[in-house]
Every structure is written in C-alpha cells, then in structure tokens.
Amino acid sequence: MQNILSSDIRSVLNKEVSKLEVLEDSIDKLNQNLLSVKEDIQHTEKAHLIMQKAAKISQEHLAAHLSGIVTQAVQAVIQKPYEFVCEFVERRGATEADLYLIKDGQQYDILEGTGGGLADVISFSLKLAYLLLSNVDRVLIIDEVSRHINSPIQRRNFAEVMSRLSSEFDIQLILNTTIQELIDVADKLITLKQINDETLIV
Numbered sequence: 001m002q003n004i005l006s007s008d009i010r011s012v013l014n015k016e017v018s019k020l021e022v023l024e025d026s027i028d029k030l031n032q033n034l035l036s037v038k039e040d041i042q043h044t045e046k047a048h049l050i051m052q053k054a055a056k057i058s059q060e061h062l063a064a065h066l067s068g069i070v071t072q073a074v075q076a077v078i079q080k081p082y083e084f085v086c087e088f089v090e091r092r093g094a095t096e097a098d099l100y101l102i103k104d105g106q107q108y109d110i111l112e113g114t115g116g117g118l119a120d121v122i123s124f125s126l127k128l129a130y131l132l133l134s135n136v137d138r139v140l141i142i143d144e145v146s147r148h149i150n151s152p153i154q155r156r157n158f159a160e161v162m163s164r165l166s167s168e169f170d171i172q173l174i175l176n177t178t179i180q181e182l183i184d185v186a187d188k189l190i191t192l193k194q195i196n197d198e199t200l201i202v
Helices: 002-078 116-133 152-168 180-184
Strands: 083-091 094-103 106-108 139-143 172-176 192-195 198-201
Touching: 002 083, 002 094, 002 116, 002 152, 116 139, 116 152, 152 172, 152 180
Parallel strands: 139 172
Antiparallel strands: 083 094, 094 106, 192 198
C-alpha cells in the first residue's frame, strides 16, 4: 500500500516537474524575446535620432537657400538692407517655418510692419525658390504680382529682377498685369480688352 502511494506521489511529482520545465522554457523564450524587443527599440531610437539630425541639416540647408534667394530679390527691388530669415521650429510636435525680416538688428513681421510691396517681392521670391528647389516644371503663373509696389523705381527694379531670374534659371513666367514696367520687359504680350460685355484678344 505504501509503495502504491509513493508511486502515485512520484508520478504526480514527475508531472509537476515536467510542467515546471515547460514553464521555465517558456520564461526563457519570453526573456529572449524581451531582450530582442529591447534591442529593436534601441535601434529604432538610434535610427530616429539619426533621421532627426538629417532632417535638421536638410532644414538648415533649405532655410539658407530660401533666405539667400529672397534676401537678394528684396535688396535688389527695395534697395534697403533687409535680410529675409526662414527659421524652422518645433511646435506642438510638428515642424513649422517662421518667416520674418531683419533690418538694422530689428525683426519685422512681413505682413504687418513692412508694407504690401515688400510682401509682394517676398511672395514672388518664395514661389521662385520653390520652383528652383523642387523637381517640377519651371512655369510660374502669377496674377498682379506687384500690385502693392507703388514706387516707379521699385516697380522697374522688380521687373528687371523678374526678367533676369527668368532668363538665368530658364523659368517661364506668365503674368496677368496692368503694370507698365512689367509689360515693358515681357517677351510676348497678349492684350485683353472688354468691349460691349465681351473680352477680346487684341
């Protein structure tokens, strides 16, 4: 009777030992998986940091190109020492671009403190910079590009800058304008006139 009991106990113990061994194997596999996941996380974090650094470098190069192109155009047209600044900043988990001007060490908001003419020059320059830095067809269609530039000298400067940049960078500019200085530098003109409620090409 005692042998039967000890045999039953031994059988139960063997089963429990087998279960423990299976559990230990499972725990070992889980630990190996956990280590692998931790390594993957570390690699992902390193890759993320590298990508952030690469993006920062790209943003700095882009900002320098934009700032250079726009600053040259602004100074050529306005004839004042404005420096255009494009600064990429992180806000609310996203990258945004702050655009502003600096003159004599003071910062100016493009739309609020400098007048519409300057904003026209900057807007045109940014569109031009986009064409130069991207892989799209170099055709730019613009409506009344310099309507806020009041000075005849600045309008003439702007027309000359547009003409020079168009030739230099092989960009086709198509303008809708009534400004004589821009009309004077055009290669081709299409004149539209309103006669008796009809628009005619003259």
